[in-house]
Amino acid sequence: MNAGYLARRLAAVVLVLLVVSMAVFAITMILPGNAAVMILGEYATEDQLKALAAELGLERPWHVQYLEWLGRLATGDWGMSMRMSQPVTLLIGDAFWRSAALAGAALVTVTVVAVPLGVLAGMRRGRGADLGIGLFAYMGTAIPEFVTATLLLVFLAAPGRQFFPAGGFVPPGEDAARFLYHIVLPALTLSLILTAHIVRQVRSEMSEVLASDYIRAAHLKGLSEATVIRRHALRNAMAPAVAVISLDVGYLLGGIIVVEEVFAWPGLGRLMIHALQNRDLPVIQAVTLVLAGVYALSNLVSDIVIAALDPRVRYA
Amino acid sequence: MRELARHPTGLVGATLLAIVLVAVLFGPLIAPYDPQQFHPAERLRGPSAEHWLGTDQFGRDILSRILHGARATIMFGLGATFAGVAAGTLIGVAAGVAGRWIDSAIMRLLDGLLAVPDLLFTLLIVTVLGGGTGHAMLAVAVAFTPGMARIARAAVLSVRTREFVQAAQARGESPVYVIGAEVLPNTMGPVIVEATIRVSFAIMLGATLGFLGLGAQPPSTEWGLMIAEARQFMFRNPWCVAAPGVAIAVAALGFNLFGDALRDILDPRGRQR
């Protein structure tokens, strides 16, 4: 793991983001209704529309707009939101941390819950625990997020069963306790589905490791079951588990879009939905790039963690 | 197929799929009522003798709407996945066979597209093309393509080095024959398995789009849309949300379990030690 490798991987991340930016810009440029109509809405008058279109420069050829935008992006000026007339960087600024908190909470819950469950299922292959965990895992993947979110709303936040607030956000700085109180349901929704994915993956990794020759060799050295699992099986199952979790970060970033919408959590997901509804180009492009960047970086981080866990994976 | 009988998850998956298939093929025939038919007097009622799953906000029979909606929902899942699988496999095979710089160029592109989460990718495309089932299907298909391409490419690469392919190349067979008769038939296993599992994800994506108002539009009976429309009445008649929710779960679960079973059966190593 040396600097050369890191530099090359970071270059790859930048390349990925470039490809994403081109794709997003290309996609958002061929909008049937133009952004001006969308912004000012059904009751905007003809002159209003022309004024806004000119102001936003929507009629210039698209490649000019793209190159100019890329230039400004590089220099940190991510442009003004067309709809909320605030700098995009400001909008994304605090939204990013709120989403990061939510995604982080979900990721921690998942790692603490899903990985042990997966290991347990892998170990008890075919027996009670495995089937039970398996069923839960499959159910998790069969219910869309918004249904899970609605069920949680109905059962844990409806009047009379008021265990958690029905959405909303309180900044940690203002009141840390109520911040945690509000983050539970959205994080739980994300975790439920993510846990299902990861339990299944870790379970198959674990059962594959347990069937390997070196585990058999460890048993035949007379080592106790606990030592075999802890020192031999777990170490080898962790690396692929980390890879799986980092892949699911991508899923998580998708999931926050729906969960933030339902629970009124003012993060990147909500910002994206709002931008998509209003064809707010700069915000759409910026949020997509941020999410893609986070995902690409999480893959890089997981590679580094894997290298630490598995000596074979030494990057020249 | 004998192995499927012995494969527990496969059996459960197959039965669920059978149920869904019946709804898709014969739904409209066995539906007790016309799905659009209003019964204003019996609005938002729970299950009763006349309406086994109750009625929705316009007094329409929920069971009939689910039976009719099966076709729209499942066809959405199958159509989107099939298109995504076809395109993805094409690209994946091309990358796998062409090799060298074409391969790495395609892979770089795929890495880029895979960095965008599926739901976000779909939302982008649907927002551009505008809602509606057709566009939503296309969006999901495009979102699936990079993932499928990667799997197809991996399958091709693993087969390409097998001796029977090299024997064909040594004989001087034409590249078309080598790919067509030797490589492709042996890469279908992993592709089919992945496709089956992705159908369940496509159905869920379709439902989420319906929920965000970007997928199927009224008066469609697509299950995701049914849930989205019924959510505001869920406290007065939870059945109008529960019934389509269970339907989606059954379909998604069916494809998921069946896909896993297929993977074990087709996978030469076979996980069932």
Next chain:
Amino acid sequence: MTNFDITRRGVVGGFAAVPLLAQGAAAQGTPRRGGTLKVSHSTSILTLNVLQNSGPAEYLALDMIYAGLTRLNRDMAPRPDLAVEWSGENAARTFTFKLRPNVKFHDGSTLTSQDVVATIEAILDPKTGSPARAVLNMIDKVVAVDPLTVRFELKSSFADLPVSLAHANARILPAALVKGPLQALNTRAIGTGPFKQETYDSARFMRLVRNPDFYVPGKPHLDAVELYLFPDLAAEAANFLSGAVDVMLDVQQADFKRIAAAPGVQGQRVPSGRFVNIVMRQDSKPFDDARVRQALAMAVDRGMLVDLVLDGLGRPAADNCISPGYRYLVDTPAPKYDPAAARRLLAEAGYPQGIKIPLICSNRPAIRSQVGVAVKQMAQPAGFDIDVQTIPHDTYLANVWRKGNFYIGYWGMQPTEDAAFTLLFTTDAAFADTAWNNKEFDDLVARGRATLDDAERRRLYTQAQQMMVRDRPSIIPFFQDILTANRTYVKGWTAHPLSRTFFTEDVWLERG
């Protein structure tokens, strides 16, 4: 109403006189001072620029921060606000307004006629793109006679100028601010209203605090008002019922009965002139033939629509855009739901096998497609085979609105009969989309606008309404009620038929 609802059902400023339904503010015991009112809303507060905004929640926030020359009572009559008195001369072609002395803006500067002139000129400038321009475009010149007097000279006589000046977007801003870059107004609001802006996080919540120098003594009662955004209606309802917020700004038709029945909650249902209309463009087949329009009118069961779509929370309408509550309303009977007669009329009009035609509904708000689906079902026995097509809102705006021949519109209540007619139905109406182009109707409206004589105006408007029902440019099946809800300890909160003015200064909290 899908939760994906970005209500653009914004109402173009206006008001209508409606007998005050809810109990008067004063009748509720002596108001207590202090406390913070928490309000939840489901549409974003995207901008604080009062000249340009059109979002429902934005009107609530800006009604607290900014004041206009006049203000509409709940019975739609204009009452003094920043202007203490006004008078109209030479057949309503010039008006003079006297300003309230030493009124302070939130930044401490004093209100003068210069601010009024600058604001009105900004509204009239097309570049600003203010919705208020449509109701004030008859102003030719506005002159600051002295620091506390402003004179308006109109291009043609217009009796309702004081009513138009009460438009939600016609609020007075400091001259310095309105002459500067418009963009600054989006995030910083400095008005003369009862509350001042404190924090504004458009994605989450907004907090306004009492304006100590408010020109109405003893008002506002509240210390502060906080507006919380909940895009998902199910979450908003659950949150309101859990007591986390004191007022739910907009309640869904489907959920109103449940919420109103909850303990400690008072649901308020205010009848209004907000309507859904089925536009039938007359310059193309088949709606060029009046008999086809008449047949469709008889193929729609308006009572059923109110029950199914509005859950009973509204009143059937008779294709006349003037709803109960307007002064010059003429009672025009709605055609009875008679599919058989409609089928015969269609045959007579040359369509023996009925008509197959697509009806376009935008997907936002969902009430459009719900009406579409219901009309399709009802009109079937009358021979109309309607193919309901729901399309995304922006595609509707770009390709169908004001171009399509058969689609569903959704309009808020207008302040005056004149505003209602000139919104959609006169030939040069701001958003004409029925191609009715009836010169006689235009003339009636123009004369009605110019006369000060009440009886003359009633006669003209009566003829206009009867003509509209006879020609039926579009089908207006019902008027929708405005629905809001508040905890019982919240006093003085009520909805306004136009849902533009909220009198938040009168609201107070029974408990601390």
Next chain:
Amino acid sequence: MSDAAASVLEVRDYSLAYRTGDGPVQALSRVDFSIARGRTLGLVGESGSGKSSIAWAILRYLPANAVEGGGRILLSGEDLRAKTRQQVADIRGRRIGIVFQDPSTSLNPTLMLGRQIAEVLIRHRGLTEKQAFAEGEALLARTGIARPAEMMRRYPHQASGGEKQRVVIATAFACNPECIVFDEPTTALDIVTARQIQDLFVRLQEDTGVAALYISHDLALVSRIAHDVAVIHRGAIVESGPAARIFGAPREGYTRMLIAAVPHPDRRLVDSHPPDGAQRLLGLEALTVRYGERSLLSRMLGRAQEQVVGARDIGFSVRKGEILGIVGESGSGKSTIARAIAGLNDFSGRLTLGDRSFSGRGALDRAYRRAAQIVFQNPDASLNPRQRVREILSRPLKLYGIARGRAEIDRRVGELLSQVLLPPEFARRYPHQLSGGEKQRVAIARAFAAEPRLVLCDEITSSLDVSVQASIARLLVDLQARTGATCLFITHDLNLVRQLAHTIAVMYRGDLVDLFPVGAADAPDRHPYTRTLLDAVPVAVGSAA
């Protein structure tokens, strides 16, 4: 057999079956043998004979679907079947050790080698970590590893196959167990390394006097190192006794067949020189193959992709009808040459076949590709699993226009099948319905279907059982004699090559180091590497049948 008292390991009348989807499968039936202290019993049998099941039974590590029948397994008189899980765990590693076939998979890839030895010492002899590492180092030294201290710090992927097997053996001997089971310990290793490990085994066994059960399919190897031998076939011990008696005078038919199938240099399958007067068919001049193609992208990025040279300046010629055996360890370049001649690898230098010569892979036209056919090592991967045998064999017929029309093709396929001694109805079967040997026969039939002048056999017998190996070798020689085709036979099995080749070429790390007629194998002027190879391969003792 040795008297009961002194025997360390006794298996008495032991039977075992496995529950499977299609009903129980008998794995072992009434197995009897015993091993005294200091003795090595060689358990010999082909794959599927149940020899591994015995190892698992002894170590009490049977899979869930195993059903043990009657019989007892005694370790110094104690019946292991009666032991509790905890007692078995105490015995494993302390009183019974095991060494597996593939060292690279039986070591935990994420743990240092030292720790994997130390943990046994800590578990069974209660040593502290420091003591265990020191003791471990000593054990490694005893197995002849060069720098034991440094090896203790390494990870498995940083050690060679031989070094890893020494670590496993050190671990097995760590607690001076009474008995050690060796399950094919050298099969996965190179010839020379395998021989070193075998010598190490004999030395350690003599030093410690441990009772050893040596399981293998390689009769020649067992005949050299085992004191006693037991032959197992389909789960039953067919014959057992002292090694010299078993190999000298086998009583059972199966044993005789097995011993006869073991390649022995003296049992020539073909006379020792090619038909005289035959002129040259194949000529190689300065033929060089480089791996690690310089991809355009990597060249652009200037990443110097160092090129691995597969084979360097190879030159030899082969006469028509001759069988040239090419031998060498893995990585010696013997397969690279075959693949280059078959047109699968790019090469530089010149290649001549008959009167036409070629200077690169691109130049090889269809006529050449018809004349030169290749058969691969792994029968499972040589045939397209999705095609029936009929379709596989008809491909070359159609490609080279040898036969047209359905009837003629069917007839020709029938002939080909009979040529390789397979019944004609096999044409309708899919590859997964054939045994390993049958699949290899179809592959050979496919090669001869093109009526080639040159057949390249790339390790075609290496993954087959001994008996099947012998039949394939004989089949090849018959076909070669009947068609007059020239044959390049690539293998790492020196005994086999000395049985069927006219001339032998020896490859070492990409170079051709020796080329000699088979008779001159023992001549003094042989290249030193050839000498070490010949010495490394045991020749079955006393079996000149």
